[in-house]
Amino acid sequence: MTSIAVAPVKNRITSIDILRGFIMLIMAIDHCRDYFHIGHPDATDLAITTPFLFFxxxxxxxxxxxxxxxxxxxxxxxxxxxTKGQLSAFLIKRGAWLLVVELLIINFAMTLDPGYHLFVLQVIWTIGSSMILLGLLVLAPLPVTGIIGIIIFFGHNIFDYVNVGSLGQTFCWKMMVSSKGFGEYWALDKTHGVLIAYAVLPWTGVMLLGYVFGSLYKKTVEAARRQRVLLYTGIVLLLIFVVLRAFNIYGDPAPWSVQKNTALSIISFFNVSKYPCSLLYLCMTLGISISALSLLENADNKFTRILIVYGNVPFFYYVCHWYLLRVINIITFPIQGFKIKDLIGAFDPPAVYGFSLFGVYVIWIIVITALYLPCRWFSQYKKTHTQWWLSYL
Incomplete structure (x- = not known):
């Protein structure tokens, strides 16, 4: 179980690693903005946003x-x-491990609070929870998993129109089905609480569909057929987004409307709901991402090879980038006249702390550049070693 013998280099699907590497890099922009943008303006608030901030x-x-x-x-x-049984056990264990990582490792990086007075349930939490649910479903035939995924994916916004009464006010419902906006707080006791950022079930629908689409990467599937299916699926999702959004028919609790100028009207159109994730949010984003998977099938250049480095080790990169952001916080906090003790336990830095949006992008470039060599080292280590715990990272 702890063998460190050098193993043959593992084969990976480069298009997946390229896309995953790209999204890991742009993800850090948002977290840099959260921690370093002075005033912390809401980029989706039409009253104060600008085109560049919204972009x-x-x-x-x-x-x-x-x-x-x-x-x-x-x-x-x-x-x-x-085997199906082995996969089920692996997904359940890995999902449980991700829950521990979110609650203990990521939450500490976000709050620097050793007392854990606030638990924030974000994307690693929802991936871990969805992975456990998928671990239970993989024992069923693949079409069954696909049907359940489709129902959840396209149907979860029905609760925008259905009154579930007191059930909708329970912690279980808010955590699993529909939390209203980012940061719905649930007190555990007088000094501890949970901030629900990601309702699990809608994201489970996304993971189930990803699992079904994984079958396109079987060796028996021709590359040309895989590319066609991915491209057409992406286009259909984008068409669904445009039609449903244009007429405010279904799929997002926040309809768009014509604003005082063209730029704000365009922003309103694309200002879909992430918390909880709406159907239109998922169609817009996955429509482009799934299409990109098709187009990246044979991509190979200097830039894509850089992206592959990050895409090979997304979990390692994700954890490291949180702690690197906090190190930068600790360095810049006293420079701007604040005391480090004011940073401990604070989910959000003070509104008067931070930098312009240009400064946020500078910090982002520093972060992703600093993590390149560690990611390249760990990527190579994973490819050439066989320790059992590497499959959990």
């Missing part, structure tokens, strides 16, 4: 859906080396 937020909308979808694809690929 900075919009491009990071693609990260969570793509990451969850590709996690489903990776789960299917992991199953090609295991």
């Amino acid at each position: 900075t937020r919009l491009i990071t909308h693609f990260c969570a859906p793509t990451f969850v979808f590709l996690s489903g694809v990776s789960a299917y690929l992991a199953g090609t080396r295991r």
Whole structure:
């Protein structure tokens, strides 16, 4: 179980690693903005946003859906080396491990609070929870998993129109089905609480569909057929987004409307709901990401090879980038006249702390550049070693 013998280099699907590497990089923009943008303006508030600020937020909308979808694809690929029973056990254990990581490792990086007075349930939480649910479903035939995924994916916004009464006020419902906006707080006791950012079930639908699409990467599937299916699926999702959004028919609790100028009207159109994730949010983001998977099938250049380095080790990169952001916080906090003790336990830095949006992008470039060599080292280590715990990272 602890063998460190050098193993043959493992084969990976480069298009998946390229796309995953790209979204991991742009994800860091949003977290840099959270921690370093002075005033912390809401990029989706039409009263105060600007086109560039909204674009900075919009491009990071693609990260969570793509990451969850590709996690489903990776789960299917992991199953090609295991029996159904082994895959089920692996997904349940790995999902449980991700829950621990979110609650203890990521939450500490976000709050620097050793007392854990606040638990924030974000994307790693929802991936872990969805992975456990997928672990239970992989024992069923693939079409059954696909049907359940489709129902959840297209049907979860029905609860925008259905009154579930007191059930909708329970912690279980808010955590699993529909939390209203980012940061719905649930007190555990007088000094501890949970901030629900990601309702699990809608994201589970994304992972289930990713798992089904993973079957396109079987060796028996021709590359040309895989590319066609991916491209057509992406186009259909984008068409669904445009039609449903244009007429405000269904799929997002926040309809768009004509604003005082063209730029704000365009922003309103694309200002779809992430918390909880709406159907239109998922169609817009996954429509582009799934199409990109098709177009990246044979991509090979200097830039894509850089992206592959990050895409090979997304979990390692994700954890490291949180702690690197906090190190930068600790360095810049006293420079701007604040005391480090004011940073401990704070989910959000003070409104008067931080930098312009240009400064946020500078910090982002520093972060992703600093993590390149560690990611390259760990990527090579994973490819050439066989320790059992590497499959959990």
